[in-house]
Amino acid sequence: MTTAKLATPTDLKSNDIKDVATGLNRVLADSYALYLKTKNFHWHVSGPHFRDYHLMFDEQAAAILGTTDAIAERVRKTGNTTLRSIGDIARHQTIEDNDAEFVAAADMLKILRDDNLALVETLRGLKDVADDAKDHATSALVDEWIDAAEERAWFLFETAQKG
Known part of the structure; x- marks a missing residue:
């Protein structure tokens, strides 16, 4: 086994960019946790709005998963390493898993909105x-990711409104 180190060139200061990489890895872990929770709810939603929620959860899960490669590649572009496994994700995630046997559709909307x-x-x-x-570059990407997450939260909020 080799002990070679990755040495991606960057002009960013290594101490500062380590903090950025740590933050990116946290966002990556949370993105995977939110992706899986959204897919879980997609698979298990039931009730009178099944089709609408099922489709929305699937669209949102795909959008979340779609950001993960860009997040990980940004970590690598800065000369750092990213997550390597499910265990690594679990060590970095702050969004909690949901292992409940049953979650009501209305609760799914609130949980995903809050996440x-x-x-x-x-x-x-x-x-x-x-x-x-x-x-x-990271700052600009983060702006896009914020807008996308805010839009998902907005859709989930509006979907939960009664009236």
């Missing part, structure tokens, strides 16, 4: 760290 808003909060913190490190 997306928690992801927004994490992303805002990452943006501050990236800005402090003068990592403009």
Whole structure:
């Protein structure tokens, strides 16, 4: 087994960019946790709005999964390493898993809304760290991810309204 180290060139300061990579890895872990929770609810939703919720959860899960490669590649572009396994995700995630046997559809909407808003909060913190490190590329990407998570939270909120 070789002990060679990855050495991606970057002009960003290594101490500052390590903080950015740590934040990106947290966002990556939370994205995978939120993806799986959203797919779980997609698979297990039931009730009078089954089709609508089933389709929305699937669309949202695909959008979340669609960000993961860009997050991981940004970590690598800065000369750092990213998550390697399900265990690594579990060690870094802050969004809690949901292993309940049954979750009511209305609760699914609230849980996913709250998780997306928690992801927004994490992303805002990452943006501050990236800005402090003068990592403009990460900062710009984070803006897009914030907008997408806010949109998911908005859709989940509006879907839960009665009237």
